[in-house]
Amino acid sequence: MFSFDIEYKDSETSARAGRIKTPHGEIETPIFMPVGTVGSVKALSPEDLNNAGAQIILGNTYHLYLRPGTEVLKHFGGLAAFSSWNKPTLTDSGGFQVFSLAELNKITEDGVSFKSHLDGSSLYLNPEKSIEIQEAIGSDIIMSFDECIPYPATYEYVKNSVDRTARWALRGKNAKKRDEQALFGIVQGGIYEDMRKRSAEQLTSIGFDGYSIGGLSVGEEISTMYEICGYTASLLPQDKPRYLMGVGTPEDILTCIGLGVDMFDCVMPTRNARNGTLFTSSGKFSIKRADLAFSDEKIDENCSCYTCRNFSRGYLRHLYKAGEILALRLNSIHNISFYLSIVKNSRNAVKEGKFKSFQQEMLYRLKNNN
Ligand SMILES: O=c1[nH]cnc2cc3nc(NCc4cccs4)[nH]c3cc12
Numbered sequence: 616m617f618s619f620d621i622e623y624k625d626s627e628t629s630a631r632a633g634r635i636k637t638p639h640g641e642i643e644t645p646i647f648m649p650v651g652t653v654g655s656v657k658a659l660s661p662e663d664l665n666n667a668g669a670q671i672i673l674g675n676t677y678h679l680y681l682r683p684g685t686e687v688l689k690h691f692g693g694l695a696a697f698s699s700w701n702k703p704t705l706t707d708s709g710g711f712q713v714f715s716l717a718e719l720n721k722i723t724e725d726g727v728s729f730k731s732h733l734d735g736s737s738l739y740l741n742p743e744k745s746i747e748i749q750e751a752i753g754s755d756i757i758m759s760f761d762e763c764i765p766y767p768a769t770y771e772y773v774k775n776s777v778d779r780t781a782r783w784a785l786r787g788k789n790a791k792k793r794d795e796q797a798l799f800g801i802v803q804g805g806i807y808e809d810m811r812k813r814s815a816e817q818l819t820s821i822g823f824d825g826y827s828i829g830g831l832s833v834g835e836e837i838s839t840m841y842e843i844c845g846y847t848a849s850l851l852p853q854d855k856p857r858y859l860m861g862v863g864t865p866e867d868i869l870t871c872i873g874l875g876v877d878m879f880d881c882v883m884p885t886r887n888a889r890n891g892t893l894f895t896s897s898g899k900f901s902i903k904r905a906d907l908a909f910s911d912e913k914i915d916e917n918c919s920c921y922t923c924r925n926f927s928r929g930y931l932r933h934l935y936k937a938g939e940i941l942a943l944r945l946n947s948i949h950n951i952s953f954y955l956s957i958v959k960n961s962r963n964a965v966k967e968g969k970f971k972s973f974q975q976e977m978l979y980r981l982k983n984n985n
């Protein structure tokens with residue numbers, strides 16, 4: 616079954632340290648979830664993820680529905696068994712990916728019809744179908760089918776979309792059959808605080824196991840994202856997990872933990888790794904830099920990941936320049952380890968009552984790009 620307990624609360628910020636219990640294991644929050652869109656976190660094996668300290672990974676309903684499809688996933692007993700990942704998984708509900716990836720045909724009250732970005736075939740998703748697919752995937756935490764309101768959007772559009780997202784969320788909850796899976800509602804409302812309040816009230820009155828803050832990290836000003844995130848988090852029940860979707864940079868995560876967010880996911884660490892951008896506690900840098908050719912330094916002195924324990928910047932630069940596949944894996948191991956260390960160290964700082972100073976120190980160090 617699913618449970619969430621808050622173990623420590625920070626006194627100077629809204630940060631909290633907690634524990635989520637799921638059928639596939641426990642998750643210590645704040646947590647970062649590596650993105651495994653089509654059933655693998657790109658370039659990383661389950662062993663690499665476990666060694667890096669990953670506790671839960673994310674999959675996408677839209678992508679898994681298109682390929683390999685629910686029949687294959689059911690045949691293998693769900694995504695975790697299929698991919699030999701033995702810890703918790705969370706899935707996004709598909710709405711966001713339809714809007715951001717597929718050629719969208721039509722949104723109606725019932726759902727959305729679209730063309731697959733893979734082969735152009737006509738497909739359909741609605742709340743009931745999204746829940747059905749997530750039940751076949753067998754993820755421990757599933758998302759309500761929502762509309763991630765595009766940015767910018769008019770007040771009128773936001774109001775209508777927020778209300779439809781709430782109707783969709785209720786339909787999804789009513790369609791759900793497997794009670795060992797936890798269902799989160801996704802709060803929308805664009806950048807309008809009264810719409811955020813409306814959406815939060817609609818969803819909390821329906822009642823969910825946790826709440827996602829949606830509709831952010833879609834191109835809005837970062838200051839707006841922080842403001843809306845903080846305001847929305849303050850509207851949500853204290854005793855349920857809060858998940859900020861698609862966020863973000865190391866700075867964003869440190870800031871939003873302070874605003875009361877417990878869960879994060881972002882493609883940045885893995886995508887940037889594959890482009891040669893590496894994150895460190897004193898900012899990020901490109902492994903392609905010519906001045907690194909003879910560098911026998913690690914990526915990050917403070918990192919204990921497999922890559923930092925065994926390889927120099929010079930070697931990693933050589934691998935990347937040579938187009939070696941190993942570069943993708945070693946860079947990804949480091950970036951994922953770095954992101955996981957941010958949330959782990961944040962959790963420890965909350966436990967010790969030192970989060971504010973930890974956060975400020977990290978934000979300062981992350982600025983001075985090495
Ligand atoms: O409202 C949402 N609903 C359901 N899934 C989401 C995922 C999201 N991911 C981002 N940002 C990260 C991005 C990933 C790809 C393009 S932007 N923002 C997001 C918002 C939502």
Ligand SMILES: [Zn+2]
Pocket residue numbers: 914915918919920921922923924948949950952953
């Ligand atoms: Zn490292």
